[in-house]
Amino acid sequence: MFWKRQVPIFIVALIGSITLFGWFIDQPNVKEFIGDDATQWFDVLASFAIILGALNLIKMQIQKVLYQKPGWQYSVIAVLGFIFAIIAGFFIKGVDDSVAEWGAHVTSDGTLFKWMFDYVFSPMSATMFSLLAFFVASASYRAFRIRNFEATLLLVSGIIIMVGRVPIGGVISSWFIMYLIVLFLGIYVNSIKKDKKVTFIFVAVGLSLVTIAGTIMGWPIDQPGIFYLPSIQEWIYYYPNVAGARAIMIGIGLGIFATSIRYILGIERSYIGE
Amino acid sequence: MKDKQFWVVSAIIAVLFLIYWVAGHPYFVADRIVMFISIIFLSATLIFYTRAAERGEEFFLRPIPALKAVEEAVGRSTEMGRPILYVPGIQDMDQVETVAGVVVLGHVAKMTARYETSLNVPVSRSIVMKAARESCRDAYTVEGRPDMFNEDMVHYLTDDQFAYAAGVNGIMVREKPAACMYMGKFYAESLILAETGNSIGAIQIAGTASQAQIPFFVTACDYTLIGEEFFAASAYLSQKPELIGGVKGQDMIKLFVIAAIVLSTILMILFETAGVGINISDFLTIR
Numbered sequence: 140m141f142w143k144r145q146v147p148i149f150i151v152a153l154i155g156s157i158t159l160f161g162w163f164i165d166q167p168n169v170k171e172f173i174g175d176d177a178t179q180w181f182d183v184l185a186s187f188a189i190i191l192g193a194l195n196l197i198k199m200q201i202q203k204v205l206y207q208k209p210g211w212q213y214s215v216i217a218v219l220g221f222i223f224a225i226i227a228g229f230f231i232k233g234v235d236d237s238v239a240e241w242g243a244h245v246t247s248d249g250t251l252f253k254w255m256f257d258y259v260f261s262p263m264s265a266t267m268f269s270l271l272a273f274f275v276a277s278a279s280y281r282a283f284r285i286r287n288f289e290a291t292l293l294l295v296s297g298i299i300i301m302v303g304r305v306p307i308g309g310v311i312s313s314w315f316i317m318y319l320i321v322l323f324l325g326i327y328v329n330s331i332k333k334d335k336k337v338t339f340i341f342v343a344v345g346l347s348l349v350t351i352a353g354t355i356m357g358w359p360i361d362q363p364g365i366f367y368l369p370s371i372q373e374w375i376y377y378y379p380n381v382a383g384a385r386a387i388m389i390g391i392g393l394g395i396f397a398t399s400i401r402y403i404l405g406i407e408r409s410y411i412g413e
Numbered sequence: 414m415k416d417k418q419f420w421v422v423s424a425i426i427a428v429l430f431l432i433y434w435v436a437g438h439p440y441f442v443a444d445r446i447v448m449f450i451s452i453i454f455l456s457a458t459l460i461f462y463t464r465a466a467e468r469g470e471e472f473f474l475r476p477i478p479a480l481k482a483v484e485e486a487v488g489r490s491t492e493m494g495r496p497i498l499y500v501p502g503i504q505d506m507d508q509v510e511t512v513a514g515v516v517v518l519g520h521v522a523k524m525t526a527r528y529e530t531s532l533n534v535p536v537s538r539s540i541v542m543k544a545a546r547e548s549c550r551d552a553y554t555v556e557g558r559p560d561m562f563n564e565d566m567v568h569y570l571t572d573d574q575f576a577y578a579a580g581v582n583g584i585m586v587r588e589k590p591a592a593c594m595y596m597g598k599f600y601a602e603s604l605i606l607a608e609t610g611n612s613i614g615a616i617q618i619a620g621t622a623s624q625a626q627i628p629f630f631v632t633a634c635d636y637t638l639i640g641e642e643f644f645a646a647s648a649y650l651s652q653k654p655e656l657i658g659g660v661k662g663q664d665m666i667k668l669f670v671i672a673a674i675v676l677s678t679i680l681m682i683l684f685e686t687a688g689v690g691i692n693i694s695d696f697l698t699i700r
Binding site for chain 1: 570
């Protein structure tokens with residue numbers, strides 16, 4: 140129990156305190172420990188642990204093949220890929236020592252390992268990454284469906300940001316947007332009053348006011364600025380968006396701080412079991 | 414430590430620091446004193462509320478739907494006879510979010526042990542694999558079901574981001590888990606995972622402090638723990654007084670921060686418009 144509980148808690152408290160308060164200490168050894176040594180210790184530990192991960196992976200995949208579990212065919216490819224990577228990494232360079240020494244061969248052109256990286260690994264990673272574009276489209280479709288006020292707000296903001304950030308957004312006159320707003324407000328007024336006369340008067344007065352204002356001002360494309368899409372998107376991006384993001388960021392910062400303090404002080408011990 | 418002892422020790426530490434400061438504070442980065450005092454003050458607030466909770470004081474915690482949904486998700490999986498997929502992020506144990514993810518995994522494992530539901534935890538780091546295994550083993554033992562624990566329920570896939578996403582997606586499509594939980598640090602793979610989970614009709618609960626990924630999870634998942642809620646999850650799920658006290662302390666700190674922001678804004682406006690007071694940004698800037 141002593142080794143499984145007290146010792147880990149003590150190590151966490153000690154290293155955590157040094158790392159936290161080391162920020163305020165102007166001493167080269169402490170600075171070096173925080174900035175370099177501690178992370179290197181972690182890297183060394185992680186390097187040893189990777190063997191455990193690799194063994195677990197290969198064990199799981201071989202078991203799947205042996206017991207012919209669902210999808211075992213994929214495991215055959217995983218095992219073959221694993222063996223191929225080991226051969227390319229440790230046994231067959233594919234080039235002479237004059238082209239690439241052992242060790243440097245993993246990044247040198249023409250080697251088997253680099254071939255595997257460039258023509259197998261990179262395209263497959265890129266394929267996975269490119270799927271993101273389609274997932275963004277499907278997720279946006281769901282998020283933008285008009286269900287309530289928040290979703291409508293999201294839809295409108297999303298359209299303004301998207302259109303305002305592309306070249307065509309800059310050639311859409313603010314007067315056109317004002318006409319659109321009058322028409323949409325007309326729909327809103329109609330849904331509330333349910334009276335054609337009131338709606339007609341509202342829309343007619345609105346359109347007339349916009350036309351008169353436009354004639355007086357000479358129809359400048361970017362005036363008034365609050366109806367010019369690039370200006371609106373900039374405002375949304377730099378004010379409401381930043382305010383919301385900062386609020387979340389402050390919460391995250393406090394959460395990380397409080398959690399770290401709980402670990403350092405030994406209040407939270409769940410990570411080593413109960 | 415009793416209250417009296419606690420205050421005595423705190424006072425001694427404060428006096429010692431004052432003596433050190435008056436004596437010229439060697440090796441101390443004086444420019445960072447504001448941050449140092451803030452850390453001490455915030456830590457003291459956390460300790461104060463933690464101790465209050467340990468003494469038996471009761472605190473109200475606002476209900477978080479995502480945490481209530483965890484048990485529902487486990488129950489749904491049990492009814493459907495399908496596994497639960499738990500993804501503790503793609504980073505190592507040097508990230509607080511990963512540690513928080515592993516802690517929450519312990520609570521989820523307790524529920525799966527109680528409901529006799531199978532749990533599948535693919536991980537992307539070997540150290541996380543070891544930590545998650547210990548957490549699950551402990552949870553199953555505490556619930557009196559060590560026989561149900563199987564080491565391979567926590568298994569390693571790969572360190573690579575998109576290869577890991579492909580592996581987890583494969584598991585989702587083949588095994589069709591009834592519930593998918595994403596708790597940890599995520600990057601671009603968050604939406605790939607969550608959208609695949611959505612396509613198989615799984616109930617999805619996410620928790621992350623990765624700011625850029627929160628919108629993706631909110632869109633694709635049924636419930637999302639945003640930022641600080643994720644770090645408070647352990648307290649909510651365990652209902653341990655000392656942890657709940659910590660959450661209360663965290664909320665009080667948030668109140669102080671809001672007050673500091675408002676006060677600083679007023680002081681800054683006064684300084685810039687009328688030249689009254691001090692330039693608070695000089696005082697608060699981290700050097």
